[in-house]
Amino acid sequence: MAARLVAKRLLEIRSALRPSPLIALSNGASSSRSFSSALNYHLESPDNKADMIWEFSKANMEKVKEIISHYPSNYKQSAVIPLLDLAQQQHGGWLPVSAMNAVAKIIEVAPIRVYEVATFYTMFNRAKVGKYHLLVCGTTPCMIRGSREIEDTLLKHLGVKRNEVTKDGMFCVGEMECMGCCVNAPMITVADYSKGSEGYTYNYYEDVTPKRVVEIVEMLRRGEAPPVGTQNPERIRSGPAGGNTTLLGEPKPPPCRDLDAC
Numbered sequence: 001m002a003a004r005l006v007a008k009r010l011l012e013i014r015s016a017l018r019p020s021p022l023i024a025l026s027n028g029a030s031s032s033r034s035f036s037s038a039l040n041y042h043l044e045s046p047d048n049k050a051d052m053i054w055e056f057s058k059a060n061m062e063k064v065k066e067i068i069s070h071y072p073s074n075y076k077q078s079a080v081i082p083l084l085d086l087a088q089q090q091h092g093g094w095l096p097v098s099a100m101n102a103v104a105k106i107i108e109v110a111p112i113r114v115y116e117v118a119t120f121y122t123m124f125n126r127a128k129v130g131k132y133h134l135l136v137c138g139t140t141p142c143m144i145r146g147s148r149e150i151e152d153t154l155l156k157h158l159g160v161k162r163n164e165v166t167k168d169g170m171f172c173v174g175e176m177e178c179m180g181c182c183v184n185a186p187m188i189t190v191a192d193y194s195k196g197s198e199g200y201t202y203n204y205y206e207d208v209t210p211k212r213v214v215e216i217v218e219m220l221r222r223g224e225a226p227p228v229g230t231q232n233p234e235r236i237r238s239g240p241a242g243g244n245t246t247l248l249g250e251p252k253p254p255p256c257r258d259l260d261a262c
């Protein structure tokens with residue numbers, strides 16, 4: 001009885017200490033304020049409230065069933081990433097806490113299990129993004145090849161700060177770490193939410209220059225589809241600019257081993 005009273009009192013103290021516009025992401029089952037970071041909290045706003053109703057569309061519900069069918073029935077929770085991804089596509093590129101709660105309900109886990117995933121992976125956005133989410137690779141090879149200049153150009157051209165959405169809701173610029181095509185550094189990727197979850201695409205633009213990224217943005221604004229891959233006309237995919245300088249002939253086959261000599 002005494003333990004229960006103490007626990008109740010602790011909960012009261014904890015909620016009194018919690019800043020008023022914030023609610024704990026874990027629906028009350030969570031960490032103490034002194035050890036929390038921004039990631040442990042969800043900032044309530046008119047379009048992102050914990051008590052909002054969020055549901056998958058009818059068409060996406062079919063996809064949900066299909067995704068879950070890939071896992072054993074007692075491991076439904078393994079579907080958390082594809083389901084969050086689908087929810088994000090349906091919601092125009094970001095995940096309100098109510099969508100995370102809907103996913104938790106479907107896979108039958110505590111909401112905190114879903115928040116843990118959504119806050120860990122940077123491809124899940126927990127605030128509004130533009131219809132075109134431009135992500136500049138900030139890791140060393142791209143940085144050495146001018147990614148800072150690429151980002152500055154994009155921010156200046158769009159008149160926004162990093163992660164801020166343009167007034168028309170079309171664009172925002174963020175940073176990602178290595179996206180695995182360092183041989184074509186610097187590169188950006190564009191998550192395209194303009195056609196909802198049906199037409200969602202995630203496109204790499206490589207060997208970009210400040211001039212080229214502005215052209216890409218303007219093409220997207222006009223509803224065009226810039227060609228993906230290397231933007232350097234002298235390169236074919238990740239081959240050397242201007243063609244090969246070595247290995248020009250047919251490679252010699254490896255010498256056959258004389259098995260009889262062994």
Ligand code: FES
Nearest residue numbers: 137142178181182
């Ligand atoms: S460092 Fe940019 S893709 Fe690897």
